[in-house]
Amino acid sequence: MVHRDRTLDESAVRSQGGRVDLVVVAEMVAPGSRVLDVGSGDGDLLDLLATTRGCDARGIELSREGVNAGVARGLAIVQGDADVDLAHYPDDSFDYVILSQTLQATRRPRWVLEQMLRIGRHAVVSFPNFGHWRSRIDLLIDGRMPVTDNMPYAWYETPNIHFCTIRDFVALVETVDARMERAVALDSSGHRVRVNMPWWVWNLLGEQAVFLLSRK
Amino acid sequence: MQIEAGRLTADDVKARREADEPHSPVVRFGLDKPLRLDAGVDLRGLQIAYQTYGEPNADRTNAILVCHALTGDQHVANVNPVTGKPGWWETLVGPGKPVDTERFFVICANVLGGCMGTTGPSSTNPATGHPYGLEMPVVTIRDMVNAQAMLLDHLGIERLFCVAGGSMGGMQVLQWAASYPERVFCALPIATAARHSAQNIAFHEVGRQAVMADPDWCGGAYLAQGLAPHRGLAVARMAAHITYMSDQGLHRKFGRRLQDRVLPTFGFDADFQVESYLRHQGESFVQRFDANSYLYVTRAMDYFDLAADYDGVLANAFRASKTRFCVASFTSDWLFTSADSRAIVHALNASGASVSYAEIESDKGHDAFLLEEPVLFDIARGFLDSAARALGLPPARPR
Numbered sequence: 382m383v384h385r386d387r388t389l390d391e392s393a394v395r396s397q398g399g400r401v402d403l404v405v406v407a408e409m410v411a412p413g414s415r416v417l418d419v420g421s422g423d424g425d426l427l428d429l430l431a432t433t434r435g436c437d438a439r440g441i442e443l444s445r446e447g448v449n450a451g452v453a454r455g456l457a458i459v460q461g462d463a464d465v466d467l468a469h470y471p472d473d474s475f476d477y478v479i480l481s482q483t484l485q486a487t488r489r490p491r492w493v494l495e496q497m498l499r500i501g502r503h504a505v506v507s508f509p510n511f512g513h514w515r516s517r518i519d520l521l522i523d524g525r526m527p528v529t530d531n532m533p534y535a536w537y538e539t540p541n542i543h544f545c546t547i548r549d550f551v552a553l554v555e556t557v558d559a560r561m562e563r564a565v566a567l568d569s570s571g572h573r574v575r576v577n578m579p580w581w582v583w584n585l586l587g588e589q590a591v592f593l594l595s596r597k
Numbered sequence: 598m599q600i601e602a603g604r605l606t607a608d609d610v611k612a613r614r615e616a617d618e619p620h621s622p623v624v625r626f627g628l629d630k631p632l633r634l635d636a637g638v639d640l641r642g643l644q645i646a647y648q649t650y651g652e653p654n655a656d657r658t659n660a661i662l663v664c665h666a667l668t669g670d671q672h673v674a675n676v677n678p679v680t681g682k683p684g685w686w687e688t689l690v691g692p693g694k695p696v697d698t699e700r701f702f703v704i705c706a707n708v709l710g711g712c713m714g715t716t717g718p719s720s721t722n723p724a725t726g727h728p729y730g731l732e733m734p735v736v737t738i739r740d741m742v743n744a745q746a747m748l749l750d751h752l753g754i755e756r757l758f759c760v761a762g763g764s765m766g767g768m769q770v771l772q773w774a775a776s777y778p779e780r781v782f783c784a785l786p787i788a789t790a791a792r793h794s795a796q797n798i799a800f801h802e803v804g805r806q807a808v809m810a811d812p813d814w815c816g817g818a819y820l821a822q823g824l825a826p827h828r829g830l831a832v833a834r835m836a837a838h839i840t841y842m843s844d845q846g847l848h849r850k851f852g853r854r855l856q857d858r859v860l861p862t863f864g865f866d867a868d869f870q871v872e873s874y875l876r877h878q879g880e881s882f883v884q885r886f887d888a889n890s891y892l893y894v895t896r897a898m899d900y901f902d903l904a905a906d907y908d909g910v911l912a913n914a915f916r917a918s919k920t921r922f923c924v925a926s927f928t929s930d931w932l933f934t935s936a937d938s939r940a941i942v943h944a945l946n947a948s949g950a951s952v953s954y955a956e957i958e959s960d961k962g963h964d965a966f967l968l969e970e971p972v973l974f975d976i977a978r979g980f981l982d983s984a985a986r987a988l989g990l991p992p993a994r995p996r
Contacts, residue, residue: 437951445956452923452953455983459942459954469943559972 387432391571402507402589405496406481409505409593410434411562417441417501418593419463419493420483424451427458437455441466455593467496475501482531482589484508484550485541495557498596504559507591510566512546512584530569531588547584554594563593605825608884611678612712613820616728616887619646619707619714620678621671624751628723630746632709635737635900642723645748646714647706648669650690651698653754659990660754661696662745662982663705664762664769666967667837667894668886670713673705675697679713679885688969695978700985700993701758706767709744710893713807718889719820725764731817738765738901742772746780746873758988759981761785763935763966765894768793768901771941773924775903775914783921783984785977788930788966790937791911791944792902797932800840801895804833808888817889830888831879838878843929843962847871904944911944918945921987922952923980925973927965953980 389392391404391477403426410416412434418426421440430436440458442448451458459466464487478501480493485508487493494524497504509531510516519527526536534541545553545567547566554561566574566587574586605613623646626632631639648671653660663673663686669910670677673683674691690696707715710733718733725732749757760773760781767789774784793801808814811829815822839847851871855861858868867873907913921947926938935956945952957972959965966973982993 412989439951445958448953449957449972449976452955453979455979455986457951457953459946459952460956461939461942461954466943469946471947471949474946474949519680 387429389429389433395571400425401567402591403481405565405567405573405591406479406505406507407434409591410436410477410479412436415474416468416477416479417475418479418481419453419497420480420486421447421456421458423447424454424456424458426479426481427451427456428454431456463493467493467500469515470496470500472499473502477501477503477505477507481505481507482509485544487543490543490545491553493556493592494553494559498557498559498594502595503562504594505591506550506591506594507549508545509541510547510584510587510590511544512548513569513588514585515569515588517585529588547587547590548580550590550592551580554592558597559594560597561592562595565590565591605820605823605979606884608679609825612885613719613887614712615646615679615715617714619671621646621648621707621714623626623647623714624704624748627745632740632747634734634740635756636734638734640709640716640734643709643744643747643830643996644714644720645706645709645714645716645744647704647748648675649671649705649752650674650703652679653702654990655856657702657757658756658988659700659826660702660749660757661759661761662703662749662757662773663690663696663703664731664745664760664773665705666762666766667898668754668834668882668891669766671705671707671712671715673703677885680881682845685967688967688976689974692870695974695981696761697981697993700990701981702754704749704752706745708749708765708894708897708929708969709741709993710890710897712887712890715744717887718817718893719887726907728820730820733889734891735896735900736893736947737897738768738772739776741897742769742776745769745773746777749780756780757782758784758990759785759984761787761977763787764789765898767933768898768903771903771914774918774920775907778915778918778920781920782988783923783980785925785974785980786941787925788927788933788938788963789941790933791904791914791941793898793900794937797840798899800837800932801899803836807832807836808891811888814888817892819888825883826888827883830883830886830891833891834878834882834886835875838875840932841845841962841964842863843931845929845960846962846964849960850874854872911940912947915945915948915950918950920950921977921980921984922950924954925957925966925976926955927957927959927961927963927970930963930965953981
């Protein structure tokens, strides 16, 4: 199902079953900026950024189907592999580099994150939280790899080869010496987890997380 | 079947007449308006044959220049006056097509060095009154583009909405974007490369040697002898045609099937369908194309290396370019590979230009860009529509 919501109204998007995480990402991007979306799918986020934020938004997407659909929609998307092609982008060529629900599918998450912070002044990363309580129960009680709406694949066919938890990601941010500017966790109903909660609560209740990072 | 040697046929005469008196519109530049060539000489008495479709809008901002490939011509979307066949890109160009002639003013010119009415080796040299032959200076892709720019000046088109082309046409698109960035709003280079590879130069050399090995070539002066090197040119075309297809495509189309027989003849007749097909390709090609033009135009492709003009850095060719690019390649194209297109895309990324790139799945090899490829059409339409919106051109008429 393709959501083509062109609104930043979270509750409206939520009630229509749309992707709240895309709205959260788009809100973190300053209007009118130059944006590179790494793993842009068929271009829903690019469209949202262009129409609601007036961004010069471009994408990289691995799947031919995604690229074809996006380019046919008039979006600037390049067929390519983020694990390789990010190296070809010059320093500081974008204001924001976005990795939306793609981090866990990259072969080299750390390298990708470092490249993002080299290419853009800011990086926005959203990912499914493997530390969510339901994932933990799947593992702890059932002894099975979790399968959820956000992580719909069985272990043997998942493209997601590098799952992490919110706390794992926070540790990676420290490792690559980036500054964390904002963080949002969304619970399973798409509502934001309260900001003044400690990390371990976010890690338990957040089904997805969105981080805005910048270079130190 | 054996390709006939020797005298010029009626078809030859008809085709050669196109060189000076084409069926399409033609602009003749006076001797006082020479084209300065990369070879360092002035080409005087330049003429350019071209075709247009649709109408320019009031501001003359809706022009699309289509650039043709090695053996193409200006007849993009009309019946070809020499072959009687449909235009070579009627799949993409026409009313309601992605390059919509109801919306855009489409221009295509025969390339410099060609044989369909733009000055080339079979054209009459104004200085001698005889066909140029090898007296024609060697031309480059940039010379072709500079000639097209003279045509646009003549037509009063200051700025193109788009330049589009595949293969050698794509080389011209890239050269346009590099030489005249302010004249190109968007660019659609398909199945092309920013430089001709060693392998491709090698294939071209085989073709040229086949032409020159034909005794009817007469050191390039065959027209004066009333001859044409049909056998050599046909072999060149046969060899080249293999490079335009893919192994899978050839297998799907012909396999090892025999031609009109159940057993091999144990001779050297065209036993296999693929042989018969290639001979047919060679035979029909020589009826419409001039052998010396084949030498000149393949040479122009060989010399193409866009980065070389920009300190060896391709990105420098597109520095500060505001042109929007859409690059496309085909998975089974081994002549102009996806890697070639990716090199263009990487350079455009490095220069900060707006670029889309699609690698389209197809087993039709390099020829795919000329064939029915719906994904290419969707991409071209989406790209042109969004660029037209950005430029403020009115939307397509609803269908």
